[in-house]
Amino acid sequence: MRRVSIPYDRTVLEAEIDERNFLGCFESALPAAAADQAAAVREALDRPVGSPLLEELAAGRRSAVIIASDHTRPVPSRILMPQLLERLRRGSPGIDVTILIATGFHRGTTRRELVEKFGEKIAADEKIVVHDSSDESMLTSLGTLPSGGELVINRLAAETELLLAEGFIEPHFFAGFSGGRKSVLPGIAARRTVLANHCSEFIQSPYARTGNLENNPIHRDMLFAAETAKLAFIANVIIGRDRKIVRAFAGDPVAAHAEGCGCLRRFAGVAVPQADIVLTGNGGYPLDQNVYQAVKGMTAGEAACREGGVIIIAASCSDGHGGESFYRNLAEAASPEELLARVAAVPRGRTEPDQWEFQILARILSKRKVIVVTRDCDHRMLERMHLSAASTLPEALGMAYALLGPEAKVAAIPDGVSVIVNPSRCL
Structure with missing residues (x-):
């Protein structure tokens, strides 16, 4: 037996x-968590995939928005966010930074949850805005998705000089993988944009499955949204069951995300x-x-x-x-x-x-x-x-x-x- x-x-x-x-x-074969969580992120930021250093991207910029996952996602923001903020300000000391919480279709993140996520100092000292997919005053249209739906996202992200995102990569049962472009759609998109992307036709597609990005219509819309919003840089991690960082990836939103997905596929594929x-x-x-x-x-x-x-x-x-x-x-x-x-x-x-x-x-x-x-x-x-x-x-x-x-x-x-x-x- x-x-x-x-x-x-x-x-x-x-x-x-x-x-x-x-x-x-x-079972997945994820290796043990990195011995030094902060060092794993630092090394990824020191060697970005397909991108200049974040501090180089920030040079000369007057504003930046960092899209951050909300309370429903176990992203280790206490490790990621301080390093992103430090590098932005190293590149442009006077830059005006806003942390935009990507609630997608979820309820708004509470003050207590922000403290739990970022720590008291960042929650108190930084400018943090919680996205609301139904608040039209927060939103602006950027055109039409490949699917035909209207691409409407948070105005702060659309109007900033530098847009970046933190997040984590895990298998996703219809988007293929989380992370990367998902910070924009559904993260900071309008309710009607999310609904158009999650339509029955796309969910029914045999390509809208766990671990698959190629020919995935849901992923295609999400990728278009991120590119149209001019998402310039990501810092994504793979985490283990203990929610500790196993691997970190940073750089170009497409290239860095692809490298992270490839790494996870090797560990998680059975x-x-x-x-x-x-x-x-x-x-x-x-x-x-x-x-x-x-x-x-x-x-x-x-x-x-x-x-x-x-x-x-x-x-x-x-x-x-x-x-x-x-x-x-x-x-x-x-x-x-x-x-x-x-x-x-x-x-x-x-x-x-x-x-x-x-x-x-x-x-x-x-x-x-x-x-x-x-x-x-x-x-x-x-x-x-x-x-x-x-x-x-x-x-x-x-x-x-x-x-x-x-x-x-x-x-x-x-x-x-x-x-x-x-x-x-x-x-």
Whole structure:
């Protein structure tokens, strides 16, 4: 028997799988965190990819905007931001710097969260503006995206003399990777621009998948937005499960991001044999607090599980479904297939909030059964969303074997949000 552990909330759930069923356990191979976090960033800034030094870019500039991730992203800003500020002022001592919080579609970051993110000194001494995607007074139009949607971003970013961004790179389930150009779109874009970019047509694209940028229509719009906004420099990091920096990349927004994505792909890529049953998780707390977030881990199961198979995901979902629109659209649908057909008919300009999330879950459910393993969430609610539920991994495995037979092959992907399944598909 092989024992498998899956992160769940702040602990793990375990199960034993017979050797005759077990295909293997597949995890990312991220190296240990850098011994000196600040030095890793400093070295990246000293040797920028495809770009002059940041202090050289700043020379003669009167203003700069640094786009910073918001409270929902574990970017180590306490390490990144002081170095960016110091180099800007080294290059142009009198430069007027604004830190613009890239909230995207999220709520505004609070004062307390700014202190937690940057530390008391930066939160108190620096000019910080929190982006609001619905506040038209903050926004300005820069034209039209390749998709046809209007490109509207924060006016501060559009009008500054030097635009740069901090961020981190991780696998993303429809943009391919986070980081780089995502600081602009969706980070500091208008609500209507984000919705146009996340349209059903693009989410449906086979290229809008984890680890893939080539021919990805969502990435194409994002890249265009960053270039049009004149994003000039990025400082991005890869972080481990302990949220410490593993690698740092700085320089040209396209070249530095590409180097970071290539590095992460080497570490996070896992070749998983096609399985009848995939056992996975969403990384535990805080990523497994609701069904909405757990969809990300399910996409790793989708990539590894055959059609007609079963995805078992361990996720606490202690906060429930994670979004009323997300829940309602699934619960009110006669079937996942019916919901998919309805979403497919929604034009680019009529995308509704959370549409992409229930579209992806419906896509998964239309081809595979999903069993959510949770002790902290109402099983009846999950069933109304066309999901199945179990309280333990052995119980879920028993349900899957009952459906597929005792010889069904099982692959384990303990942390579905940290891997890129089958890297040969990632162009």
